[in-house]
Amino acid sequence: MTRAVENSSVLSTMRGKLILALLCSIGFLDFMDAVIVNVALPSIQHHLDFSEQGLQWVATGYLLTYGGFMLLGGRAADLTGRRRVLLIGVVVFALASLVGGFATTAPLLVGARLVQGAGAALMMPAALSLVTTTFEEGPDRHRALGVWGGMIGLASAAGVLLGGVLTDAFGWRSVLLINPIICVLLLVPIFRLLPDDRHRAPGASFDAPGAVLGTGGMLLLVYGVVEAPHAGWGSVSTIFRLAGAALLLIGFVVNEYRHPNPLMPLSIFRIRGLAAADATQLIAIAGFMSMFFFLSLYMQNVLGYSPLKTGVVYLPVTFGIGIGAGTATKLIPLVGTRPLIVGGSVVASIGVFLLSGLPVDGEYVSDLLPGMMVMSVGLGFVMVSVTNAANAGVPADKAGLAASLLNSSQQLGGALGLAVLTTVATSRTTHLLSVGTPPPDALASGFDRALLASGIAILVAAVIGLGTYNTRSNDAPM
Numbered sequence: 001m002t003r004a005v006e007n008s009s010v011l012s013t014m015r016g017k018l019i020l021a022l023l024c025s026i027g028f029l030d031f032m033d034a035v036i037v038n039v040a041l042p043s044i045q046h047h048l049d050f051s052e053q054g055l056q057w058v059a060t061g062y063l064l065t066y067g068g069f070m071l072l073g074g075r076a077a078d079l080t081g082r083r084r085v086l087l088i089g090v091v092v093f094a095l096a097s098l099v100g101g102f103a104t105t106a107p108l109l110v111g112a113r114l115v116q117g118a119g120a121a122l123m124m125p126a127a128l129s130l131v132t133t134t135f136e137e138g139p140d141r142h143r144a145l146g147v148w149g150g151m152i153g154l155a156s157a158a159g160v161l162l163g164g165v166l167t168d169a170f171g172w173r174s175v176l177l178i179n180p181i182i183c184v185l186l187l188v189p190i191f192r193l194l195p196d197d198r199h200r201a202p203g204a205s206f207d208a209p210g211a212v213l214g215t216g217g218m219l220l221l222v223y224g225v226v227e228a229p230h231a232g233w234g235s236v237s238t239i240f241r242l243a244g245a246a247l248l249l250i251g252f253v254v255n256e257y258r259h260p261n262p263l264m265p266l267s268i269f270r271i272r273g274l275a276a277a278d279a280t281q282l283i284a285i286a287g288f289m290s291m292f293f294f295l296s297l298y299m300q301n302v303l304g305y306s307p308l309k310t311g312v313v314y315l316p317v318t319f320g321i322g323i324g325a326g327t328a329t330k331l332i333p334l335v336g337t338r339p340l341i342v343g344g345s346v347v348a349s350i351g352v353f354l355l356s357g358l359p360v361d362g363e364y365v366s367d368l369l370p371g372m373m374v375m376s377v378g379l380g381f382v383m384v385s386v387t388n389a390a391n392a393g394v395p396a397d398k399a400g401l402a403a404s405l406l407n408s409s410q411q412l413g414g415a416l417g418l419a420v421l422t423t424v425a426t427s428r429t430t431h432l433l434s435v436g437t438p439p440p441d442a443l444a445s446g447f448d449r450a451l452l453a454s455g456i457a458i459l460v461a462a463v464i465g466l467g468t469y470n471t472r473s474n475d476a477p478m
Helices: 002-007 016-032 039-047 052-068 070-080 082-101 106-132 139-170 174-192 206-230 236-258 266-270 273-302 305-311 315-334 337-356 366-393 394-432 439-465
Strands: none
Touching: 016 039, 016 082, 016 106, 016 139, 016 439, 039 070, 039 082, 039 106, 039 206, 039 337, 039 394, 052 070, 052 106, 052 206, 052 394, 070 394, 082 106, 082 266, 106 139, 106 236, 139 174, 139 273, 139 315, 139 366, 139 394, 174 305, 174 366, 206 236, 236 266, 266 273, 266 394, 273 305, 273 337, 273 366, 273 439, 305 366, 305 439, 315 366, 337 366, 337 439, 394 439
């Protein structure tokens, strides 16, 4: 009996291991590109003459279309074939990266990043849904999703590290031009390892109104959130954008309720704990992405670190995330996902709280390293356990939708966290400068305030995590 079970394990085969490595590499690439440009931003601003407000769109333009088109990409993967959508996404991503890498004007680079995000929105849900449909519910899927979650968590730190190394060695263009090379290397294994599922039945009719309302609502929501710190949260333009997004998304929900073949079947939220897992992801990522962003700015603008040194500083964080992710994968069959989500979030928040008191003359070993290591282990726990909880009990025909919901939460959380906490940091720094505080001290204090808010957000994620389903190795929510 035991031998039969072992033989039925896809993950125990060499082909299964190669498929998992391929899909995790795709997820890693997509999420890494959300942060890899951060360290290169000063160089990009200098070479392409970006304004301060325009520069943010190099980073947030990617998040805008990544989050906005995620739902459409995930459902398209379910209805028209996951490998097909994945291939289209890889090609779009590669071409946009190539254009961005050779861009000679600011608008062209921002446009390339917008298209790049749309390509990633096709790739990510297709890849994650292939993980959940390739590996059956139980130990195989828990291990596979554990590796996936660990790799996605690792991408945040590795993106900063690689961005610093590439920018310092080859210039800012290399952080984009490395992508087409990687994409070409991925094409052969995609064709050889992944099944051709393009003959899947697409359903009676495509939900065009749902696609327009859902994508438009998400795009306008992310755009409104990203622009709010500059326009003002109480400004007419911000209120108009957010209200418009709310109306579009309400219209989307009404359409999905009535449409015979909806883009997002609302029945998916009957899966126990799925909504709570997605909400946990949203709030946690709002804290984590902001933390990486402000920590990098602190190291470069206050401590005077070079892009290379800033990247290398994150090397121990990658090990911490690996330890947390590996441990969480082994613990899920024993204690379930909920204790790991809650415990990992609490541990991570403690690490970020330790970082929220960074002085203007901070030292790496005494001021940065302890908090970064505590945070990284907690981050590994959170990413693995939330990914498992958000995909448990999802039927195969909705795997792409579940993946897109989780990843939409991730991108919306990142955009929301950066927008809100940038306002927190800027307000604090501006106030201190107005009363005569030296610029380095004012900057450090603003970053500390934002890091404190990041820690609070991650702690809130721990509370929301109490509502997730406690997925174990052999059970699933009903």
